[in-house]
Amino acid sequence: MTPRDQHADGPGGAAGSAAPSKLPTRSDAERNRGRIIAAARAVFRRDGLNASMASVAREAGVGIATLFRHFSTKEELVGAVFTDRMEAYAQATERALADPDPWNGFAGYIEEVCAMQAADRGFADILTMSLPGAPALEECRDEAYQGFLELIRRAKDGGRLREDFTSRDLVLLLMANAGVLSATGDAAPDAWRRLVAWMIQSFQVPARGPLPDPPEDAALYEAMRRASQSVTSADTAKRR
Template sequence: MEGTGLRSDARDNRDRVLEAARRLFSEQGLGVPMREIARRAEVGPATLYRRFPTKQALIDAAFADEMRACSGIVRDGCADPDPWRGLSAVVRDITELNAVNQGFTDAFVSSYPGAADFAAHRAGMLRALTGLWRRAQRAGAVRPDSVVDDLILMIMAGRGLPVGPPELRVAAARRFAALILDSFRASPAAGPLPPPARVSAAAVSGGG
């Protein structure tokens, strides 16, 4: 019985640490000190490090659900036979996902260089998005002088969406996504773009 109680306590401590980490990463990004996470979780630093020896391990565990959600969003968008509809859904859903969790956005665009699992995640997402983007261009839906790097710029820019209550973040994300999609759409009235900023290579390699 004593062993069962200890396992239950350890599980409770782990759950509290993950909940505190998700909340703090969402509010402040990945720069939150581990000691602050321990304090918010009401556990000692030794307990935190026993469960998560590195910050990378904590980030990986805290954002496992978001990584699955992000993968599902891209997978569903790529499966849509209408590439513009699929791309539009990806832009809207990822913008909203990122708006409510600043820490996940930071990890996705490589602000924390130790988040190795995110490098593989980004690389897979970018490969899939590049295929979807090119399909939409071949269909004449996306402006021909745009590149998939512009989508990464959008994700980066989304980090500047307002902080505040979740409903405010979601409303801002939806408005932002609509504006971005309008800029991506092919139009005879669209003016020429400056040369592309190749940010996707930095995202895959783990550069900030």
């Protein structure tokens, strides 16, 4: 028997004696994708976005190669997991703008967004970083930002928000809140509420004194971009 004959017959020694391996079907792929997204949602909620892609694959019960066939980058996976949360973030501005009291709308929005961070460590991370590889998520972020600008304008026109407050102060608050949530964890799960209450009170008129200049928009964007790179670089390196 020639090598060509052996290859044709297969490992059983006779043609057709071994059952062909089952190829994955579209339904198999859809099930795997759903399992990966559900697993990533649980892992990121618990551990934040620094959780590795390998830990997501283990949670989903699939190989790392299968995960990367569905999501070639961590940003793609993050976008699939959190777009609905970012949509809820944008909807929060709509509810706040519907409040007839501009200050209540403004303060209530900040409390709601910070509560969303507290409920999901992964989402707490997302609100402090830029993810250009997840365009649907970034589109929702832009929508929420435009709504927040209107909340600021209304609260200032109503005489309750100090004039030197800027939208960049919200970014700084979200960064601070994410840090508190990461540091306190289950040990002091409500500590963030005190931070947020302090900050909201500090935003009110009358101002107790002048503030240092806020960071430039470009500087904050760079900080958010670096934050996103820090959570994707380790997984990228492991694939090489």
